[in-house]
Amino acid sequence: xxxxxxxxxSFAYDGNVAISGxxxxxxxxxxxCIVGENGSGKxxxxxxxxxxIAPSAGTILIGGGLGGDGExxxxxxxxxIGYLPQQTATQKDFPASVYEVVLSGRLSxxxxxxxxxxxxxxxxxxxxxxxxxxxxxxxxxxxxSGGQQQRVLLARALxxxxxxLLLDEPVAGLDPIxxxxxxxxxxxINREEGLTIIMVSHDIGSAVRYASHMxxxxxxxxxxGTTEKYIASEAGTRFMGGGRHD
Amino acid sequence: xxxxxxxxFHYTFLVRAVVVGLLVSxxxxxxxxxxxxxxxxxxxxxLSHVGFGTLAIATAMNVAPLTVSIPVVILTAFxxxxxxxxxxxxxxxxxxxxxxxxLAIGVVVISLTTGMNTDxxxxxxxxxxxxxxxDVSFSIxxxxxxxxxxxxxxxxxxxxxxxxxxxKATGTKTGLYNMLIAILTAVTIVLGMRMMGALLISSLIIFxxxxxxxxCKKFKTVTIxxxxxxxxxxxxxxxxxxxxxxxxxxxxxxxxxxxxxxFWAAKLLPxxxxxxxxxxxxxxxxxxxx
Numbered sequence: 001x002x003x004x005x006x007x008x009x010s011f012a013y014d015g016n017v018a019i020s021g022x023x024x025x026x027x028x029x030x031x032x033c034i035v036g037e038n039g040s041g042k043x044x045x046x047x048x049x050x051x052x053i054a055p056s057a058g059t060i061l062i063g064g065g066l067g068g069d070g071e072x073x074x075x076x077x078x079x080x081i082g083y084l085p086q087q088t089a090t091q092k093d094f095p096a097s098v099y100e101v102v103l104s105g106r107l108s109x110x111x112x113x114x115x116x117x118x119x120x121x122x123x124x125x126x127x128x129x130x131x132x133x134x135x136x137x138x139x140x141x142x143x144x145s146g147g148q149q150q151r152v153l154l155a156r157a158l159x160x161x162x163x164x165l166l167l168d169e170p171v172a173g174l175d176p177i178x179x180x181x182x183x184x185x186x187x188x189i190n191r192e193e194g195l196t197i198i199m200v201s202h203d204i205g206s207a208v209r210y211a212s213h214m215x216x217x218x219x220x221x222x223x224x225g226t227t228e229k230y231i232a233s234e235a236g237t238r239f240m241g242g243g244r245h246d
Numbered sequence: 247x248x249x250x251x252x253x254x255f256h257y258t259f260l261v262r263a264v265v266v267g268l269l270v271s272x273x274x275x276x277x278x279x280x281x282x283x284x285x286x287x288x289x290x291x292x293l294s295h296v297g298f299g300t301l302a303i304a305t306a307m308n309v310a311p312l313t314v315s316i317p318v319v320i321l322t323a324f325x326x327x328x329x330x331x332x333x334x335x336x337x338x339x340x341x342x343x344x345x346x347x348x349l350a351i352g353v354v355v356i357s358l359t360t361g362m363n364t365d366x367x368x369x370x371x372x373x374x375x376x377x378x379x380x381d382v383s384f385s386i387x388x389x390x391x392x393x394x395x396x397x398x399x400x401x402x403x404x405x406x407x408x409x410x411x412x413x414k415a416t417g418t419k420t421g422l423y424n425m426l427i428a429i430l431t432a433v434t435i436v437l438g439m440r441m442m443g444a445l446l447i448s449s450l451i452i453f454x455x456x457x458x459x460x461x462c463k464k465f466k467t468v469t470i471x472x473x474x475x476x477x478x479x480x481x482x483x484x485x486x487x488x489x490x491x492x493x494x495x496x497x498x499x500x501x502x503x504x505x506x507x508x509f510w511a512a513k514l515l516p517x518x519x520x521x522x523x524x525x526x527x528x529x530x531x532x533x534x535x536x
Contacts, residue, residue: 140463
């Protein structure tokens with residue numbers, strides 16, 4: 001069974017249909033890249049996948065039974081999604097230590113309980129180690145470089161999930177070296193931990209290099225399939241700037 | 247110094263005022279960190295003006311001020327939060343509308359009933375004599391409730407303040423916690439308003455948070471530091487107002503201002519110091535070379 005299934009799904013934003021005709025499935029362990037021009041509905045789709053907005057038409061099945069791993073039919077709860085959002089203006093001058101930020105990823109697991117448990121702290125430590133930011137632990141978040149901040153937010157997202165990670169343009173504004181490091185980190189998480197990755201990206205070159213599946217949007221679904229097929233497809237060649245059509 | 251303090255606390259009204267004031271400044275400082283970081287500073291200001299209006303109406307109707315003010319101000323807090331979430335109506339404009347309207351209503355009500363007299367001045371700039379015995383016990387209970395709720399929900403308040411989208415996406419009920427912050431703020435403002443004055447109470451929320459953000463780098467230390475700063479400033483402010491017969495609210499605000507400037511300077515000094523020592527080193531090196 002698929003982790004996420006969209007059937008003729010549409011999402012509207014402020015009354016306008018931002019994106020329609022979505023038909024795709026995401027399976028466990030997939031690495032899906034969502035590409036498309038500005039305003040093609042990528043961010044709206046992410047909001048829909050996070051269940052921050054409801055579909056205006058069609059259905060979206062999230063979870064739907066994970067098949068044989070004993071996780072139950074509900075599968076994926078909102079508290080099992082990891083999310084790396086685009087940075088907000090508030091965070092630019094926010095006084096918080098790296099440790100505080102990473103630990104806050106465990107919040108949804110707490111439910112009504114007020115304080116973090118030893119296990120929460122251990123998981124936060126583990127993710128700090130995994131992303132190699134031990135030395136930054138007591139540093140102030142606002143004083144870090146862009147790449148370091150993204151690592152911190154990635155560690156926080158990993159604290160919230162063991163199943164699926166949604167990333168909204170994680171490399172925006174980063175320099176090429178840091179960008180490649182971050183991509184490699186994400187690929188490692190996908191390969192070694194078997195985490196499902198869904199990433200919105202403008203960086204088409206890296207997208208086809210790392211992703212197993214591609215979803216191309218233009219206010220509707222232009223392409224969905226494996227990356228090999230995408231490279232060969234018309235939409236793919238045009239978007240990558242490869243082919244010319246007269 | 248100690249003699250003055252002993253003399254001061256012979257007056258029961260001063261003891262009452264100090265107890266409630268300390269509690270209010272503690273609550274305001276804790277909530278202030280979140281409000282300032284969420285860019286909600288103006289909500290505190292708007293709420294205090296609404297509090298002024300309700301206070302005037304409550305006095306005119308001859309009912310206990312707190313019982314009218316608290317529900318109305320909480321309702322307004324709820325409304326303002328809704329408006330700032332809705333991007334179509336600009337939140338700051340809405341706050342200005344609501345606060346000036348309630349200020350106008352308050353002034354008209356006062357002039358119709360008791361006439362424009364010292365009451366207006368007391369409401370605007372606060373009076374240390376404002377607290378009755380019943381008010382004090384009510385204020386202490388509410389203040390403690392605010393404190394306990396803040397401690398219990400500290401981690402959630404952090405998450406909602408730092409990154410609302412992430413918290414919402416991972417299944418935290420952010421609307422609920424925003425509501426909680428607004429309600430606690432409303433209660434704190436109403437409790438402190440008569441002593442600090444409608445025009446000055448929002449400084450208790452904003453100053454300590456900004457002061458501690460000059461030097462502290464963790465959310466926890468910022469919170470603890472602003473609580474300490476707020477309590478100390480309030481106490482010194484009250485003592486100063488007793489010694490020099492200055493208005494209490496304004497004295498507390500001036501204390502907060504001085505501490506803010508001190509912290510700001512403290513942040514700048516080390517930098518200048520390192521610069522100087524660098525130039526000194528360079529000088530000595532140059533001398534050695536020559």
